[in-house]
Amino acid sequence: xxxxxxxxxxxxxxxxxxxxxxxxxxxxxxxxxxxxxxxxxxxxxxxxxxxxxxxxxxxxxxxxxxxxxxxxxxxxxxxxxxxxxxxxxxxxxxxxxxxxxxxxxxxxxxxxxxxxxxxxxxxxxxxxxxxxxxxxxxxxxxxxxxxxxxxxxxxxxxxxxxxxxxxxxxxxxxxxxxxxxxxxxxxxxxxxxxxxxxxxxxxxxxxxxxxxxxxxxxxxxxxxxxxxxxxxxxxxxxxxxxxxxxxxxxxxxxxxxxxxxxxxxxxxxxxxxxxxxxxxxxxxxxxxxxxxxxxxxxxxxxxxxxxxxxxxxxxxxxxxxxxxxxxxxxxxxxxxxxxxxxxxxxxxxxxxxxxxxxxxxxxxxxxxxxxxxxxxx
Amino acid sequence: xxxxxxxxxxxxxxxxxxxxxxxxxxxxxxxxxxxxxxxxxxxx
Numbered sequence: 001x002x003x004x005x006x007x008x009x010x011x012x013x014x015x016x017x018x019x020x021x022x023x024x025x026x027x028x029x030x031x032x033x034x035x036x037x038x039x040x041x042x043x044x045x046x047x048x049x050x051x052x053x054x055x056x057x058x059x060x061x062x063x064x065x066x067x068x069x070x071x072x073x074x075x076x077x078x079x080x081x082x083x084x085x086x087x088x089x090x091x092x093x094x095x096x097x098x099x100x101x102x103x104x105x106x107x108x109x110x111x112x113x114x115x116x117x118x119x120x121x122x123x124x125x126x127x128x129x130x131x132x133x134x135x136x137x138x139x140x141x142x143x144x145x146x147x148x149x150x151x152x153x154x155x156x157x158x159x160x161x162x163x164x165x166x167x168x169x170x171x172x173x174x175x176x177x178x179x180x181x182x183x184x185x186x187x188x189x190x191x192x193x194x195x196x197x198x199x200x201x202x203x204x205x206x207x208x209x210x211x212x213x214x215x216x217x218x219x220x221x222x223x224x225x226x227x228x229x230x231x232x233x234x235x236x237x238x239x240x241x242x243x244x245x246x247x248x249x250x251x252x253x254x255x256x257x258x259x260x261x262x263x264x265x266x267x268x269x270x271x272x273x274x275x276x277x278x279x280x281x282x283x284x285x286x287x288x289x290x291x292x293x294x295x296x297x298x299x300x301x302x303x304x305x306x307x308x309x310x311x312x313x314x315x316x317x318x319x320x321x322x323x324x325x326x327x328x329x330x331x332x333x334x335x336x337x338x339x340x341x342x343x344x345x346x347x348x349x350x351x352x353x354x355x356x357x358x359x360x361x362x363x364x365x366x367x368x369x370x371x372x373x374x375x376x377x
Numbered sequence: 378x379x380x381x382x383x384x385x386x387x388x389x390x391x392x393x394x395x396x397x398x399x400x401x402x403x404x405x406x407x408x409x410x411x412x413x414x415x416x417x418x419x420x421x
Contacts, residue, residue, distance in 0.1 A: 108407075111396050118392045119392075125385065135381060209406050213403065216406055217399050217403075220398040220399060366396070367388060370384070370391045374388075
């Protein structure tokens, strides 16, 4: 009697996931639980880290086949959502609908701070290549410095899909740590007197300018860097929805329902690419280290460009604003405001910092477009 | 390494050129709106 029962039980165990579980998968669960802890208990970018971490757990379940090409549910999300380049542009549609270009239009010269911060992207790219990453991988690592999650995912999926999960987790982790990473760099590169510089009031912006700008901006950027078109076009379309004020339903849908749905699909799909074979490698540590280099270099280059602008202009810019040129909207702008307030409590920089912060999004899109054009993604 | 340096240079130039174009677009839009637009204004 006991023989057949044991045979059935043995067959059940042999066919279960338990029998096929590897140490690598268990380690991946531990990493995923760490990310879940950061997302839930510490609220580190929870909207993305939580689904990414859960996707990681699911992708490392033996025999479940969720990432089986052509079959698995998560593979379908990944293939049709990310590989087909649907989800990141839709995220950008929502971001556009949430973005107010007013602070940028009000002080247009601050747009160059958004460009300055992108120098850090290329410094990290160069460092990554010098350390042995091929050009496509190095571009995926460098773009982390842009602090723009959807752009990082879009570029990485095109150029180095095997690194997608690692690069995305590094980007979102460091974006959550912007208040820790940026202030020491900002203090190191500025004097107290510079941090106390007060900005002159921006000009008034006509509502019509806000309607025309998404169309004009879209045209000039895509004409210059055509490879940036999918993200730039959706970003500006979302913004046109918002500023035209005639398609409130579409604006609301882009900002809320659509954005939330694609965020779920994006997070789970990215997490699902992180299996033990690709993640548990020494190179992953290099990606995280270089991601930090990218953030620091972008912050530093933004601040230094602001100082350069001060050398060339009579109207001074508070150089801390350069740090807001890394996109991380609106976290980097808040950090700028906080560090400025440490030097002068009456210096209210938040609204001014939103200009370069939004310019940083445009700059990262252009930087990604340049990588795609050069490396044939 | 040469190609990396080339991408580095062309990337930095393209980003500044792109932002320069956006800057010019903003100024052009502001001038055009001031000339032809209605006079209602709002805070930036």
